[in-house]
Amino acid sequence: MAEKIISKFFDIRDSHTIDVYMKHGGYKTIQKTLKKMKPAAVIDEVLKSNLRGLGGAGFPAGRKWSFIPKDSSKPKYLIVNADESEPGTFKDRYIIDHFTHGLFEGIMLAAYAIGAHQCFIYIRGEYVRQAERLVKEIEAARKRGFLGEGIFGSKYDLDIVVHRGAGAYICGEETALLESLEGKKGFPRMKPPFPAIEGVFGCPTIVNNVETIAYVPAIIERGAKWFADLGCERSGGLRLFGVSGHVNKPGVYELPVGTPLREIIYNHAGGVLNGKGLKAVIPGGSSSPILTPDEIDVNMDCDSLAEIDAMLGSAGVIVMDEDTDIVRALYVVTRFYRHESCGQCTPCREGTGWAERILKRMLDGHGRPEDIDNLFRIAGNIMGNTICPLGDAVALPLKSYITKFREDFEKRIPVDGAGASKQRDSLMLLN
Amino acid sequence: MKKIEFSKKAKKEFNTIVGRYPEKRAAMLPTLHLAEKEFGCISPEVEVYVGELLTVPAVKVREVVTFYTMFAQQPRGKYHFQICRGISCDLLGCTKIRDYLTEKLTLEVGATSPDSKFTLSEVECLGACETAPMMQVNEDYYGKLSQKSVDKIFRKLK
Ligand SMILES: Cc1cc2nc3c(=O)[nH]c(=O)nc-3n(C[C@H](O)[C@H](O)[C@H](O)COP(=O)(O)O)c2cc1C
Ligand code: SF4
Ligand code: FES
Numbered sequence: 001m002a003e004k005i006i007s008k009f010f011d012i013r014d015s016h017t018i019d020v021y022m023k024h025g026g027y028k029t030i031q032k033t034l035k036k037m038k039p040a041a042v043i044d045e046v047l048k049s050n051l052r053g054l055g056g057a058g059f060p061a062g063r064k065w066s067f068i069p070k071d072s073s074k075p076k077y078l079i080v081n082a083d084e085s086e087p088g089t090f091k092d093r094y095i096i097d098h099f100t101h102g103l104f105e106g107i108m109l110a111a112y113a114i115g116a117h118q119c120f121i122y123i124r125g126e127y128v129r130q131a132e133r134l135v136k137e138i139e140a141a142r143k144r145g146f147l148g149e150g151i152f153g154s155k156y157d158l159d160i161v162v163h164r165g166a167g168a169y170i171c172g173e174e175t176a177l178l179e180s181l182e183g184k185k186g187f188p189r190m191k192p193p194f195p196a197i198e199g200v201f202g203c204p205t206i207v208n209n210v211e212t213i214a215y216v217p218a219i220i221e222r223g224a225k226w227f228a229d230l231g232c233e234r235s236g237g238l239r240l241f242g243v244s245g246h247v248n249k250p251g252v253y254e255l256p257v258g259t260p261l262r263e264i265i266y267n268h269a270g271g272v273l274n275g276k277g278l279k280a281v282i283p284g285g286s287s288s289p290i291l292t293p294d295e296i297d298v299n300m301d302c303d304s305l306a307e308i309d310a311m312l313g314s315a316g317v318i319v320m321d322e323d324t325d326i327v328r329a330l331y332v333v334t335r336f337y338r339h340e341s342c343g344q345c346t347p348c349r350e351g352t353g354w355a356e357r358i359l360k361r362m363l364d365g366h367g368r369p370e371d372i373d374n375l376f377r378i379a380g381n382i383m384g385n386t387i388c389p390l391g392d393a394v395a396l397p398l399k400s401y402i403t404k405f406r407e408d409f410e411k412r413i414p415v416d417g418a419g420a421s422k423q424r425d426s427l428m429l430l431n
Numbered sequence: 432m433k434k435i436e437f438s439k440k441a442k443k444e445f446n447t448i449v450g451r452y453p454e455k456r457a458a459m460l461p462t463l464h465l466a467e468k469e470f471g472c473i474s475p476e477v478e479v480y481v482g483e484l485l486t487v488p489a490v491k492v493r494e495v496v497t498f499y500t501m502f503a504q505q506p507r508g509k510y511h512f513q514i515c516r517g518i519s520c521d522l523l524g525c526t527k528i529r530d531y532l533t534e535k536l537t538l539e540v541g542a543t544s545p546d547s548k549f550t551l552s553e554v555e556c557l558g559a560c561e562t563a564p565m566m567q568v569n570e571d572y573y574g575k576l577s578q579k580s581v582d583k584i585f586r587k588l589k
């Protein structure tokens with residue numbers, strides 16, 4: 001079995017403390033880097049490692065860092081995205097709980113590389129215990145001179161601030177996060193300008209996911225080539241796959257990028273619960289299109305999933321057994337995005353509500369003959385017509401669930417039209 | 432409108448919070464979290480007070496309070512049960528746990544008991560899907576819920 005990088009700390013007692021982290025080699029890399037490496041060399045190494053953003057979009061981390069303007073006199077900021085709210089995703093919680101100082105060492109390396117002296121960790125409000133742990137360990141690091149003025153006796157200053165969200169999925173989207181951090185409601189911004197040019201407080205800003213940052217120390221310590229070789233062609237390293245739903249061993253599994261989905265479900269997560277058959281799998285958090293059992297030999301990397309019109313997203317695998325009601329599953333997923341839509345764009349705000357109501361009445365036995373077509377039309381009207389990708393995050397599942405499980409939806413429409421009401425409602429607007 | 436104010440200790444904490452940000456307004460969420468702890472909920476008086484502290488109009492505070500789900504605009508019960516209704520929890524029967532809790536507490540979802548002891552809410556995915564079905568009670572997570580484990584949690588609370 002392949003080695004583990006982050007998750008080996010999950011089983012070590014008190015691995016969140018400075019002493020245990022240092023006993024396992026922690027904080028050596030940053031000290032060496034501060035003495036021997038130029039910031040540009042750190043960026044170059046991360047670029048060559050093929051580390052791709054692990055928060056959802058899969059953008060190459062080193063490339064993003066290289067967008068920070070070199071000549072700007074403004075302060076630069078690093079933001080660690082710990083909002084972790086995509087249904088099916090829970091890996092960042094493990095990192096914060098057990099690889100706390102590993103995350104800090106990653107922050108130090110990333111901040112040094114981009115020339116930031118302040119880092120904000122934006123953590124979802126419900127992770128109260130995790131926020132407490134971060135604050136406590138930051139304090140411990142500061143006491144030893146690992147944070148604050150002249151870290152590790154160098155000339156480089158760095159501080160980390162923990163900033164708690166307050167219950168809004170949309171604040172995980174990087175520009176909504178910036179607004180939220182500035183003390184406003186979380187409305188996503190139009191891009192460009194991209195955060196690297198004009199981010200928080202109007203200054204150059206890099207936003208990276210917790211897990212992305214947590215892999216940086218290993219890359220700098222052991223080299224870009226080593227990391228790149230662990231993964232597949234265009235996506236280096238390992239990543240943490242979260243598996244939940246109908247499996248025998250739900251949990252976090254650290255595996256090479258590109259591991260086949262079948263292997264993750266059957267070899268690592270112990271197979272389908274109660275020995276049942278498989279109905280469907282969501283491969284990468286609930287925004288992702290759904291897969292049928294004959295599609296699970298796909299390799300779990302961004303490119304392979306894109307080839308079959310799915311996405312790796314946050315690598316949150318959600319398994320559904322043969323008895324799963326797919327109409328209900330789509331209803332629950334759609335209800336989530338309706339609840340979390342910020343309401344700025346009409347297609348997203350109204351479309352999510354329409355879709356939820358149609359699915360609800362299908363569940364209640366009142367489906368109408370035109371419902372399936374209308375669901376497709378709603379999805380089509382959302383796609384590409386919104387400020388942020390939350391719109392697509394509901395449109396893609398809508399299209400894929402209905403296309404791949406059309407019979408299940410058709411069964412919810414009474415043949416004699418008994419359930420159909422003749423009333424005109426707001427859905428007529430769609431025609 | 433009743434004038435309210437932070438305790439000495441909370442004021443000190445507020446000053447530390449503000450000091451962490453290059454702009455005062457950025458202290459909005461942490462100040463609201465602090466205010467909720469201090470005053471029990473974010474009433475209109477609290478909005479005005481927080482607005483004064485951060486030198487922003489009260490309406491900008493209201494805009495934030497109503498955007499995020501965590502801020503209580505009315506007092507909540509001593510124990511806030513938040514049952515996850517996300518997809519992984521739904522697949523593993525969270526609706527049964529919700530129904531069991533509504534029965535046990537004789538409370539509808541969204542309501543607070545007359546003795547102010549319990550509030551029952553349904554919430555979206557809490558990022559602990561591997562422990563589904565799960566819920567959050569005040570600040571702690573409880574996973575792999577069954578009727579039996581819910582009973583046990585109750586015995587601990589009372
Ligand atoms: C609706 C929405 C929600 C998102 N939620 C998260 C989140 O909770 N955590 C996260 O790291 N990224 C989230 N993202 C992705 C971020 O916008 C951003 O791409 C990411 O934080 C960049 O980090 P990375 O390049 O390291 O992945 C979300 C995106 C969208 C559109
Ligand atoms: S797509 Fe939806 S969530 Fe995103 S900005 Fe528009 S309304 Fe808000
Ligand atoms: S679905 Fe319940 S914690 Fe994620």
